Structure formats: C-alpha cells, structure tokens
Amino acid sequence: MGVRRERGMSAEPEVVYNTATDPARSAGWLPEPLHRVRAVTAPGLAANWRDDVWQAALVVEDEPTGGAVAVLEISADGVGDGPLGEVAERALFELDREVADNFTAG
Numbered sequence: 001m002g003v004r005r006e007r008g009m010s011a012e013p014e015v016v017y018n019t020a021t022d023p024a025r026s027a028g029w030l031p032e033p034l035h036r037v038r039a040v041t042a043p044g045l046a047a048n049w050r051d052d053v054w055q056a057a058l059v060v061e062d063e064p065t066g067g068a069v070a071v072l073e074i075s076a077d078g079v080g081d082g083p084l085g086e087v088a089e090r091a092l093f094e095l096d097r098e099v100a101d102n103f104t105a106g
Helices: 013-021 081-105
Strands: 002-009 040-042 046-050 054-062 068-076
Touching (some): 002 081, 013 046, 013 054, 013 081, 068 081
Antiparallel strands (some): 054 068
C-alpha cells in the first residue's frame, strides 16, 4: 500500500522534472532511504526510484493556468499510510524548494 500526493509548483514542468531527477538534487527532496538511488525515467515527465523497501514514482504534469503539478506516489514495506503521507508531503515541499533554488540560480 502507498500514498499519493500532489503539489502545484510555479515553474515549467520540464524544470520541475529536471530538478527532481538531477542526482545532485535528489537527496534534497527524496526520503533518505532513496538518496543514493538513481531515477529510472519513463516516457513523458515520469520517473521512479526503488530500493529493497522504498518506492517512489513522480509524474510532472502541465498546469493549464501556468506552472506544473507534481504527483508523487510513495510506498515502503512496513510503513503505514499515515507516516507515508507525511513523508510524501514533506518530499513535495522540499522538491518545490529545490525547484525554486534551481530556477533562481540559473
């Protein structure tokens, strides 16, 4: 079982996706067990991270009114939905911060 959370971001979908999948930035937003896991990309703006216990899947969608929506699904063996929900929300908050840092840096 896992959780799904969404967060709107005020950057282009490609900027959000590139920031999320950048190995130098992923430790800034992914849950700690996935910090050393490289993203496996899928067609479109989708990526997955997986180790023996944790799994994360991210899809970045275009927001018609501008910006992007990041949709994150996280699951972990032995971790309940309540704690996973908090982890997912925190991860998206941190991704938003990484995107803002990336966007303003360059």
